[in-house]
Amino acid sequence: MKIPVCRLADLPRGEAYRLEIDPPVSVFHTDDGEVFAIDDTCTHQDASLADGWLEGCEVECPLHASKFDLRTGAVDTSPAKRPVRTHQVLVEDGMIYVELSLAAPNLPPCVGARLAQGSA
């Protein structure tokens, strides 16, 4: 599924845009001009990575200090232990699109429980 996000021109370098889907996905425009999309929720606890500390190709969870690699979704150290999903980014005619991953998301325990309840 290809989802329009926003115009590339509207997302300055060093900034993130959160797509309010469930679970939310965030698109990062790095200082080097690359664009990446990952699941927005830290896999450790309910925190938005779009609010986090972006440096190079890594974003640090705003609440704790786990850093996620935007390219692979991999996490460096605890408290988060599982990677976030990465999604494919397409830029066409100045518009950013995200092709959602089909993998299951790695959500933190409390958020996972909420989603399971919601879908039940």
Place this chain on the structure above:
Amino acid sequence: MRTVAVVGASLAGLSAARSLRKQGYDGRLVIIGDEPHRPYDRPPLSKDFLTGAVAEADLALEADGEDLAAEWLLGTRATGFDRTERRIRLADGTAVRADGFVIATGAAARTLPARAGGANMAGIHTLRTLDDARALRADLARGGRLVVIGGGFIGAEVASTAYALGLDVTVVVVAPTPLAGPLGETMGGVVSSLHADHGVRLLCGVGVKGFSGGERSGTGVPTAEGRGRVEAVLLEDGRRLPADVVVVGVGAQPHVEWLESSGIELENGVKCGADGRTGLAGVVAVGDCANWYDPAAGMHRRVEHWTGAKERPAVAVATLLSGGAGQPGPVRPPYFWSDQYGVRIQFTGHAAAADSVTVEEGAADDRSFLAVYRRAGAPVAVLGMDQPRLFTRWRKQLAAAGA
């Protein structure tokens, strides 16, 4: 260096062990911990762990399959340090000899003075360890009236969690304003007003005289362990607060008494340089027990924050491995967060250094704002309530400014 002993198996100790391996140390690594548990995360102990939203397995700090090639000596308390023999004495009578030492023994929950009694009463808790949290969770599940003694973040988080669990909660603080130490008077008042927003009683400026129930009057209902239960908290002004559960959250003290007469300088914890070094070659200290020199402030500070316990060991380990020859890398300003009543509180820097504090975004009354503390016009600290994105930006600025 052929053997390094890390004394303390919590976040700081684990981070030190990871840093050792990451920085190329491939010798023998011994990790000593007085609790029987592998390293676990403490912040959820006052929040989601108490409600059951987070289980014990979720607290583990080691990743699945992570192997530091370490010898773990758990459930063993360090009791002394011989500087000439270069060895740690353990409570079980054995000793660990090493070339390098990382002291990460943390801090222990402070208790009320003995005159207040209650040490043996069931229902009275401190909260520091997993075992503490298990016991408190079981007691909170009984419901009823909770009295929290102390106005710090742990107490406030327990109050918030217990409120969510449906208990009737009262918080008693000896100071006129809670959180004035870390946040200053004004913002301490703003953050602690969250209690009143939710109908949790906050009694300020009054001390605790003692407890009634259990062991003192003999009228307390005996528990399974044969101890009497607490029935009330007695205040200095004569008031009596009925209580089914009590949490004493009056801070922590560095766990360094085992280092007395070791030759390592102790002053509000282990006194360290800006790179974690102690006065003894081959010995560094990290985490809650370590009183690091802060070059920006020109003084020593002991910072009891999770982030410091995670980040500083890399600096200290570099010091250890280089024999103290390395230059200390920059350490980010202290940062902590707290979740209370569904509001995310974040703070970085040093409020005590400020001469002014202004709300820059949002409004304090809405419990969604960002406040900047300044000294002579320059930012020295930032507080955010439910403003994570803006807070992160300010936190970066403050770190870049080297505050």
